[in-house]
Amino acid sequence: xxxxxxxxxxxxxxxxxxxxxxxxxxxxxxxxxxxxxxxxxxxxxxxxxxxxxxxxxxxxxxxxxxxxxxxxxxxxxxxxxxxxxxxxxxxxxxxxxxxxxxxxxxxxxxxxxxxxxxxxxxxxxxxxxxxxxxxxxxxxxxxxxxxxxxxxxxxxxxxxxxxxxxxxxxxxxxxxxxxxxxxxxxxxxxxxxxxxxxxxxxxxxxxxxxxxxxxxxxxxxxxxxxxxxxxxxxxxxxxxxxxxxxxxxxxxxxxxxxxxxxxxxxxxxxxxxxxxxxxxxxxxxxxxxxxxxxxxxxxxxxxxxxxxxxxxxxxxxxxxxxxxxxxxxxxxxxxxxxxxxxxxxxxxxxxxxxxxxxxxxxxxxxxxxxxxxxxxxxxxxxxxxxxxxxxxxxxxxxxxxxxxxxxx
Ligand code: ARG
Numbered sequence: 465x466x467x468x469x470x471x472x473x474x475x476x477x478x479x480x481x482x483x484x485x486x487x488x489x490x491x492x493x494x495x496x497x498x499x500x501x502x503x504x505x506x507x508x509x510x511x512x513x514x515x516x517x518x519x520x521x522x523x524x525x526x527x528x529x530x531x532x533x534x535x536x537x538x539x540x541x542x543x544x545x546x547x548x549x550x551x552x553x554x555x556x557x558x559x560x561x562x563x564x565x566x567x568x569x570x571x572x573x574x575x576x577x578x579x580x581x582x583x584x585x586x587x588x589x590x591x592x593x594x595x596x597x598x599x600x601x602x603x604x605x606x607x608x609x610x611x612x613x614x615x616x617x618x619x620x621x622x623x624x625x626x627x628x629x630x631x632x633x634x635x636x637x638x639x640x641x642x643x644x645x646x647x648x649x650x651x652x653x654x655x656x657x658x659x660x661x662x663x664x665x666x667x668x669x670x671x672x673x674x675x676x677x678x679x680x681x682x683x684x685x686x687x688x689x690x691x692x693x694x695x696x697x698x699x700x701x702x703x704x705x706x707x708x709x710x711x712x713x714x715x716x717x718x719x720x721x722x723x724x725x726x727x728x729x730x731x732x733x734x735x736x737x738x739x740x741x742x743x744x745x746x747x748x749x750x751x752x753x754x755x756x757x758x759x760x761x762x763x764x765x766x767x768x769x770x771x772x773x774x775x776x777x778x779x780x781x782x783x784x785x786x787x788x789x790x791x792x793x794x795x796x797x798x799x800x801x802x803x804x805x806x807x808x809x810x811x812x813x814x815x816x817x818x819x820x821x822x823x824x825x826x827x828x829x830x831x832x833x834x835x836x837x838x839x840x841x842x843x844x845x846x847x848x849x850x851x852x853x854x855x856x857x858x859x860x861x862x863x864x865x866x867x868x869x870x871x872x
Contacts, residue, residue: 531798535789
């Protein structure tokens with residue numbers, strides 16, 4: 465090994481194998497220069513570690529792969545709802561985003577997909593984290609979300625004289641192909657597109673489709689051409705089915721999915737990310753935070769149905785990913801969604817898979833993240849007790865390790 469190799473040896477009482485669902489005894493995980501080089505369990509002899517290896521003995525805990533949240537907005541902050549955020553300058557959002565990144569990592573989420581931010585802020589946060597200036601998870605950035613002019617992902621809060629529009633709007637297949645290339649040029653590693661209206665925009669209806677299937681297909685094809693995964697914001701049943709047929713990899717929110725949509729997702733292998741926690745936060749705190757009454761009203765209409773449809777999708781065995789929309793609720797509370805998923809019918813082990821192996825597969829990163837296995841990054845979270853019996857223990861990680869470094 466080169467002289468600069470840094471090795472850590474992580475030991476614990478138990479390790480959850482997220483592929484098999486089995487609990488393994490006495491894991492020894494060796495991480496060299498950030499990646500896992502050996503995993504042994506049950507007292508098997510681990511390869512001898514160099515004398516200067518760092519020993520991270522976690523004791524009576526269960527380790528599992530570092531968690532993945534497939535849908536966050538690190539630059540958003542729920543405290544500033546409606547128009548209350550307009551008092552801040554543009555760079556305020558990325559500055560406070562640095563704190564949000566640290567909170568997310570310390571909550572056990574070692575990888576996040578940031579699916580929408582202004583000014584390539586998520587690309588900047590990723591670079592600052594990789595350079596070691598700030599603490600945070602691995603970020604898969606989308607940069608700006610694509611969408612229709614006047615749609616959910618455009619600027620919808622200001623009158624025409626302000627002349628504000630998002631730079632990633634497109635109103636034909638050709639325009640949207642160009643938007644894919646522009647986002648990729650400046651750092652997007654996933655393409656996010658808004659297929660329907662949404663809750664937190666003005667003059668949009670969550671149930672109504674906003675891009676035609678041919679436009680969504682142009683986005684999916686162009687992204688695939690450049691080897692990028694895709695994610696669609698879609699609440700309404702028609703927009704959801706159009707996005708699935710168009711070949712989008714993950715459908716997010718999925719609130720009004722119908723039986724046909726569930727069957728289609730299963731048949732096409734499309735992953736579904738239901739953000740079933742944030743309803744609780746918005747209904748409890750939204751008004752205080754300045755969220756407009758019309759948006760709270762939309763949340764009421766969406767939330768209840770979304771949870772019932774999540775139950776139907778879980779029962780049907782749809783492929784699930786863990787998408788929380790953190791930024792709608794405070795960053796760092798990402799793990800609260802596990803308990804809601806279980807309450808609405810998902811098996812605990814499947815909830816854990818949604819935030820580990822399924823998430824990694826849905827964005828073609830299973831060589832890097834999503835399981836504790838040789839070759840993957842040395843990303844782990846440790847909890848007291850057994851998360852397959854009580855997923856709420858994931859809300860209180862006792863240790864977080866990223867690339868073999870203990871960060872909590
Ligand atoms: N960003 C999403 C939107 O504005 C959030 C939806 C939150 N509500 C929910 N029940 N999932 O549409």
